[in-house]
Amino acid sequence: MLKTAISQSQLREWQQEINDISAEFRLTITFNQLNTRDHRFEALCISQSTPERVCQQHKISLLQYINADLEKHTQDSTTPEVDIHHQLIRSKEGHIIAALSFSAVNHDLDKLGLFQPLSAIQVRIADMLSNAICVYVNSSDLDIKSDTGISHAVDVQAFINAFDEHIWIKDLHGIYIGCNKSVERAWRKTTEQIVGKSDFDLFDKRTADSFVEGDKLAIEAGTTVVVSECEEVDLHFNKVWLETIKAPIHDDQGQPIGVIGMTRNIAKHKEAQEQLVLAANVFQNAVEGVVITDSDGNITEINQAFTDITGYSREEVMGKNPSILSSGRHPKSFFERLWNTLLVQGKWHGEIWNRRKHGAIFPQAITISAVFDKQNIIQYYVAVFADISVQKQNEEKLKNLAYFDPLTQLPNRMQFMSLVEQELSHSNRAKKQLAIIFLDIDFFKHINDSLGHVIGDEILVELAKRLSYALSDYDVLARLSGDEFVVMLPSISGTDSVTSSVDRLRSVFERPFILDNAQSVRLTASMGVAIYPSDGDDHDSLLRNADAAMHRAKLDGRNNYAFYTESMTKQAVAQLKLQTALHQAMANDDFYLVYQPKLTLKDNTTCGFEALIRWHDPVLGDISPGEFIPLAEKIGLIWGIGLWVLKTACLQGVEWLTQGKSFERISVNVASLQLNRSDFVDQVRLILLETGLPAKHLELEVTESCMMHDPDAIIRDLKLLGAMGIALSIDDFGTGYSSLNYLKKLPIDKLKIDQSFVRDIPHDSNNTAIAKAVIALGHALNLQIIAEGVETQAQADFLRENGCDLAQGYLYSKPQLPSALEAFLPLVSEHKA
Numbered sequence: 139m140l141k142t143a144i145s146q147s148q149l150r151e152w153q154q155e156i157n158d159i160s161a162e163f164r165l166t167i168t169f170n171q172l173n174t175r176d177h178r179f180e181a182l183c184i185s186q187s188t189p190e191r192v193c194q195q196h197k198i199s200l201l202q203y204i205n206a207d208l209e210k211h212t213q214d215s216t217t218p219e220v221d222i223h224h225q226l227i228r229s230k231e232g233h234i235i236a237a238l239s240f241s242a243v244n245h246d247l248d249k250l251g252l253f254q255p256l257s258a259i260q261v262r263i264a265d266m267l268s269n270a271i272c273v274y275v276n277s278s279d280l281d282i283k284s285d286t287g288i289s290h291a292v293d294v295q296a297f298i299n300a301f302d303e304h305i306w307i308k309d310l311h312g313i314y315i316g317c318n319k320s321v322e323r324a325w326r327k328t329t330e331q332i333v334g335k336s337d338f339d340l341f342d343k344r345t346a347d348s349f350v351e352g353d354k355l356a357i358e359a360g361t362t363v364v365v366s367e368c369e370e371v372d373l374h375f376n377k378v379w380l381e382t383i384k385a386p387i388h389d390d391q392g393q394p395i396g397v398i399g400m401t402r403n404i405a406k407h408k409e410a411q412e413q414l415v416l417a418a419n420v421f422q423n424a425v426e427g428v429v430i431t432d433s434d435g436n437i438t439e440i441n442q443a444f445t446d447i448t449g450y451s452r453e454e455v456m457g458k459n460p461s462i463l464s465s466g467r468h469p470k471s472f473f474e475r476l477w478n479t480l481l482v483q484g485k486w487h488g489e490i491w492n493r494r495k496h497g498a499i500f501p502q503a504i505t506i507s508a509v510f511d512k513q514n515i516i517q518y519y520v521a522v523f524a525d526i527s528v529q530k531q532n533e534e535k536l537k538n539l540a541y542f543d544p545l546t547q548l549p550n551r552m553q554f555m556s557l558v559e560q561e562l563s564h565s566n567r568a569k570k571q572l573a574i575i576f577l578d579i580d581f582f583k584h585i586n587d588s589l590g591h592v593i594g595d596e597i598l599v600e601l602a603k604r605l606s607y608a609l610s611d612y613d614v615l616a617r618l619s620g621d622e623f624v625v626m627l628p629s630i631s632g633t634d635s636v637t638s639s640v641d642r643l644r645s646v647f648e649r650p651f652i653l654d655n656a657q658s659v660r661l662t663a664s665m666g667v668a669i670y671p672s673d674g675d676d677h678d679s680l681l682r683n684a685d686a687a688m689h690r691a692k693l694d695g696r697n698n699y700a701f702y703t704e705s706m707t708k709q710a711v712a713q714l715k716l717q718t719a720l721h722q723a724m725a726n727d728d729f730y731l732v733y734q735p736k737l738t739l740k741d742n743t744t745c746g747f748e749a750l751i752r753w754h755d756p757v758l759g760d761i762s763p764g765e766f767i768p769l770a771e772k773i774g775l776i777w778g779i780g781l782w783v784l785k786t787a788c789l790q791g792v793e794w795l796t797q798g799k800s801f802e803r804i805s806v807n808v809a810s811l812q813l814n815r816s817d818f819v820d821q822v823r824l825i826l827l828e829t830g831l832p833a834k835h836l837e838l839e840v841t842e843s844c845m846m847h848d849p850d851a852i853i854r855d856l857k858l859l860g861a862m863g864i865a866l867s868i869d870d871f872g873t874g875y876s877s878l879n880y881l882k883k884l885p886i887d888k889l890k891i892d893q894s895f896v897r898d899i900p901h902d903s904n905n906t907a908i909a910k911a912v913i914a915l916g917h918a919l920n921l922q923i924i925a926e927g928v929e930t931q932a933q934a935d936f937l938r939e940n941g942c943d944l945a946q947g948y949l950y951s952k953p954q955l956p957s958a959l960e961a962f963l964p965l966v967s968e969h970k971a
């Protein structure tokens with residue numbers, strides 16, 4: 139127990155007063171330094187937080203002082219410099235109470251005129267710096283100072299009580315010789331119950347052992363040591379982190395004579411420490427690269443991810459400017475904007491292309507923040523960035539998928555449309571024309587079906603290359619789907635320039651496509667052209683109309699091209715209707731045949747009938763064969779229709795024969811597509827067999843154009859038909875192919891002068907000349923000549939006079955139903971007669 143000359147109640151009162159001051163000024167200690175008993179002094183307390191100002195004056199009655207010795211005191215209150223002196227304070231019994239450090243602090247208080255600084259003291263207990271208290275003596279007491287000097291008396295108990303920390307002092311035997319109020323509260327014991335006891339008296343053995351061990355540590359170390367850190371619960375059941383430090387107390391000879399201990403709550407410190415550890419962990423383990431620079435932009439810290447992403451180690455970048463990463467991709471203005479935003483808003487976020495240590499450029503998403511101090515001055519810049527190379531690559535891939543055809547790498551429909559739209563707005567402003575060419579490969583389906591899709595793809599890739607080469611750099615080529623390509627020709631000067639582009643595109647198909655297996659494939663394409671602004675003023679209508687024109691080119695026999703006109707669309711719509719009806723006609727049995735007699739000009743006797751098809755549609759009415767036969771050829775229905783006509787005509791012939799009628803031959807028109815079929819001869823043979831019509835009663839009329847495709851095969855088939863006894867004639871002679879070379883090879887019997895040459899004879903000199911020439915030619919080849927479309931007697935007379943053998947036409951009879959033709963069908967017996 140501390141021996142003091144003052145009573146406990148006085149001490150408490152005194153401490154209370156000090157505590158009040160402490161509360162107000164965060165002061166913690168006070169004591170009388172004067173070696174004068176029963177003297178009244180005034181203490182002036184100065185807040186440590188505002189050390190330059192006198193905040194408030196308090197009178198403290200220091201009635202008594204602890205009778206402690208200041209064993210060594212060299213304090214000189216007049217010394218202006220800070221000078222630290224260490225003191226050991228002992229109780230009357232010689233126990234060391236505290237180890238104090240005094241430092242003189244020169245304040246300007248004397249300027250107030252009221253006080254003279256006697257001593258300004260800063261006190262340390264076991265290395266813990268307390269708040270300062272300056273003790274001044276009233277001017278009137280100065281004489282005392284000069285008489286008596288500085289007192290050794292210090293109220294140590296009050297001093298240590300002022301601390302929230304638990305403070306205790308033990309001698310070398312481990313006996314407590316003092317403690318403060320905090321210890322009383324924490325250990326739930328009074329000072330009297332503690333002083334004079336050892337740890338073994340107060341705690342369980344394990345705890346006591348650890349405490350004694352701590353004492354030993356401090357004594358052996360000869361300096362302050364942290365002996366334990368532990369988490370506990372305080373009186374209010376709050377979790378606290380307690381740290382116990384111990385310091386040895388030495389005598390004049392430096393021999394240890396005891397231990398001072400102090401336990402304090404370091405929860406806040408611990409929390410801050412944990413936060414720091416956590417932050418450091420986050421910093422180092424972040425996936426994002428982090429770089430910190432000082433306010434001048436010099437790198438002060440980086441994390442591991444920075445090194446992983448950029449390839450630069452910490453040593454390589456410390457103190458350098460982040461511009462070492464610069465890729466050179468961004469213009470100066472980019473960084474000017476960045477800095478402007480950063481300085482004004484304190485933050486910038488965006489994407490930057492930087493360069494890795496080994497040279498590769500990469501994109502990064504980065505946020506740069508400025509860190510300000512209390513005065514709003516920038517202290518640091520912190521940049522957090524992520525390498526977004528993979529994300530960029532994926533974006534690029536997606537963009538490609540969205541805008542480009544993966545097979546040919548050409549723009550796809552979406553991209554093409556957007557390019558056309560852009561070009562249209564330009565053309566609109568510049569008052570220029572623009573052309574869209576729609577290109578579709580003829581019969582490409584057959585390639586896929588016969589050679590497979592892999593070969594089909596191979597051809598499309600090769601074709602895409604060829605088409606690209608055929609176009610200029612300004613033209614845009616795209617693949618819309620399957621075998622459909624489309625071209626935009628911007629700023630065309632007129633139709634001519636389009637035609638030459640179309641010609642270049644067509645020339646691409648002149649060379650065969652050589653496949654991997656050395657097989658060669660020949661292709662043709664049909665193209666349609668639409669021109670802005672006449673054929674449409676937006677991308678949709680232009681593409682649609684180019685497509686319509688392309689279909690027109692297909693209907694015109696493929697391997698062709700067509701320009702779009704408004705009327706053409708209407709025509710296409712009407713054709714679509716007709717097409718649909720034609721498909722129905724076969725199933726509905728809407729076709730029938732009429733027959734037109736053929737006569738011998740010499741004696742006007744019937745020498746045969748031409749079977750001509752008729753179609754009556756319940757909705758569309760009568761439709762001329764001149765209209766629907768070419769359509770049937772184009773949409774592939776001609777084969778079925780042709781067989782039906784052949785069979786029906788043969789059955790009619792059989793009927794007439796059965797009726798004993800004489801008609802020589804029934805002639806049937808054969809479309810060139812029918813003749814091009816390899817099984818045509820077989821089909822004819824089959825029909826003759828099925829119907830029972832003798833071949834000698836059948837004649838087939840073929841057109842010259844049938845010789846256009848594979849003439850050798852046609853000649854072979856015609857010979858086979860001729861060998862069967864079927865007569866063959868060339869229809870519409872003079873209107874088309876007219877190759878005399880083939881004509882002489884053909885096994886034909888007749889030439890038919892087309893009605894266009896018959897029409898104006900004998901008045902039209904050209905037609906009469908042609909008619910005469912055909913007659914002469916035919917006769918020279920030993921062929922019979924028949925004229926069609928004979929409407930007048932004059933025509934008939936001219937033809938007869940010029941050697942024409944046969945004729946048919948309205949002069950004799952229109953094509954009619956069999957029932958109306960009785961007059962032209964004599965009985966065999968009559969005919970012979």
Ligand SMILES: Nc1nc2c(ncn2[C@@H]2O[C@@H]3COP(=O)(O)O[C@H]4[C@@H](O)[C@H](n5cnc6c(=O)[nH]c(N)nc65)O[C@@H]4COP(=O)(O)O[C@H]3[C@H]2O)c(=O)[nH]1
Pocket residue numbers: 734749750751762763764767780783806807808809869870893926927928929946947948949953
């Ligand atoms: N102005 C005029 N015309 C006359 C006269 N005499 C006959 N005609 C018409 O002339 C056309 C002759 O047939 P085409 O040249 O083979 O021309 C035929 C033929 O190429 C084709 N066609 C008709 N029926 C068939 C058929 O069953 N099969 C095939 N493949 N084509 C057919 O349709 C074309 C037109 O046939 P149609 O309309 O029946 O027209 C027929 C016929 O009615 C006349 O004195 N004056």
